Amino acid sequence: MIVDDEFEMNSRFVVKPEIRLLGVDDSFLSGEEVLVVGTIFRGGEWLDGVVRTTITRDGMNATERLSRMVRETRHYRQLRAILLDGITFAGFNVVDIERLCHETGLPVIAIMRRVPDFEKIRRALTYLSDGEERWELILRAGRIVRVVTREPDRPIHIQFTGLREEDAVQIVRLSSTRSSIPEPLRAAHLIATGIACGESKRRS
Amino acid sequence: MIVDDEFEMNSRFVVKPEIRLLGVDDSFLSGEEVLVVGTIFRGGEWLDGVVRTTITRDGMNATERLSRMVRETRHYRQLRAILLDGITFAGFNVVDIERLCHETGLPVIAIMRRVPDFEKIRRALTYLSDGEERWELILRAGRIVRVVTREPDRPIHIQFTGLREEDAVQIVRLSSTRSSIPEPLRAAHLIATGIACGESKRRS
Numbered sequence: 001m002i003v004d005d006e007f008e009m010n011s012r013f014v015v016k017p018e019i020r021l022l023g024v025d026d027s028f029l030s031g032e033e034v035l036v037v038g039t040i041f042r043g044g045e046w047l048d049g050v051v052r053t054t055i056t057r058d059g060m061n062a063t064e065r066l067s068r069m070v071r072e073t074r075h076y077r078q079l080r081a082i083l084l085d086g087i088t089f090a091g092f093n094v095v096d097i098e099r100l101c102h103e104t105g106l107p108v109i110a111i112m113r114r115v116p117d118f119e120k121i122r123r124a125l126t127y128l129s130d131g132e133e134r135w136e137l138i139l140r141a142g143r144i145v146r147v148v149t150r151e152p153d154r155p156i157h158i159q160f161t162g163l164r165e166e167d168a169v170q171i172v173r174l175s176s177t178r179s180s181i182p183e184p185l186r187a188a189h190l191i192a193t194g195i196a197c198g199e200s201k202r203r204s
Numbered sequence: 205m206i207v208d209d210e211f212e213m214n215s216r217f218v219v220k221p222e223i224r225l226l227g228v229d230d231s232f233l234s235g236e237e238v239l240v241v242g243t244i245f246r247g248g249e250w251l252d253g254v255v256r257t258t259i260t261r262d263g264m265n266a267t268e269r270l271s272r273m274v275r276e277t278r279h280y281r282q283l284r285a286i287l288l289d290g291i292t293f294a295g296f297n298v299v300d301i302e303r304l305c306h307e308t309g310l311p312v313i314a315i316m317r318r319v320p321d322f323e324k325i326r327r328a329l330t331y332l333s334d335g336e337e338r339w340e341l342i343l344r345a346g347r348i349v350r351v352v353t354r355e356p357d358r359p360i361h362i363q364f365t366g367l368r369e370e371d372a373v374q375i376v377r378l379s380s381t382r383s384s385i386p387e388p389l390r391a392a393h394l395i396a397t398g399i400a401c402g403e404s405k406r407r408s
Contacts, residue, residue: 037399046382047251047391048400074401178250187251194254194400195241199277 023184027196034090044177107162227388231400238294248381311366
């Protein structure tokens with residue numbers, strides 16, 4: 001990262017307690033088109049809006065659909081960062097977080113409860129069309145950083161782009177008000193599974 | 205209300221800050237079956253789950269569908285009260301709040317931003333089948349009480365059954381943490397309209 005970029009980000013980016021965040025999660029695989037829910041939150045406290053889209057199971061349209069969902073919401077100009085539940089949705093529809101960041105002008109932080117088994121993913125991808133391209137997107141999501149949030153014994157892991165590590169860590173910690181993961185993601189999960197299944201499901 | 209009833213309610217009913225509430229609202233009329241969303245909240249603070257059902261536009265099945273949704277959720281045993289956004293859903297599908305209370309064993313509180321224009325409703329009902337029955341249900345919802353919650357200049361109005369007025373008022377005030385209406389209802393509205401329309405809508 002060059003110094004100019006870092007300066008620009010630094011001067012632009014202030015993490016206030018009520019920073020507007022978009023949290024994105026998908027529901028279960030129940031058909032070809034999978035429901036994806038976005039929650040607009042003020043920090044980790046307050047649900048301010050709900051958006052949704054669909055993406056194709058094992059398709060290649062996650063980045064495009066999420067980018068459009070973000071740019072089309074009336075909350076767009078208030079948003080300061082996008083939080084994703086990992087970078088693969090609806091099976092192996094992989095999000096290009098750099099492209100999502102570039103197209104929306106917003107930093108992107110992907111949250112994982114545990115470090116993925118990359119060897120297993122790579123093997124699974126060989127059975128899908130565009131396996132190499134999907135693998136490239138996974139590699140491009142960048143290094144994985146361990147973060148302790150609300151529960152010291154349940155650290156999470158993040159990948160991020162468009163902001164500095166210290167800002168990404170601050171956003172994740174600030175918004176993890178009720179559990180070890182950011183509240184916008186916890187709510188998006190409850191809503192997506194509740195709507196798709198009739199009742200929200202706890203994480204496995 | 206006889207003294208024994210009152211004593212039973214009183215001895216059973218304690219309003220704790222984290223009292224589990226179910227807030228129910230519908231989405232816009234977009235077809236014959238209208239999405240209805242229930243949010244399970246801890247007081248006015250914390251989304252704990254999401255359930256959904258559908259009810260028929262201008263149908264007669266709101267009470268039955270809501271009753272089943274409540275009894276089937278895994279949160280049922282934790283719930284202490286049901287909050288409804290008014291008593292008519294999906295057009296003129298009227299909820300029998302006494303029957304809902306009886307079938308679920310839970311107090312029911314219906315919240316209105318303003319006192320309905322009953323004469324207008326009565327005239328509208330003459331154009332629907334079962335108009336007299338719908339009107340009876342509206343009358344059975346009981347007297348309307350004005351409550352000042354978070355915003356002194358925006359009082360709301362409630363109808364209730366299965367609990368004492370002072371408990372109903374306490375629950376409504378306790379859970380109106382972000383606006384003049386209980387947070388479970390504000391969130392249910394954002395989710396129902398967000399899912400049905402792609403983006404949540406503010407109240408008119």
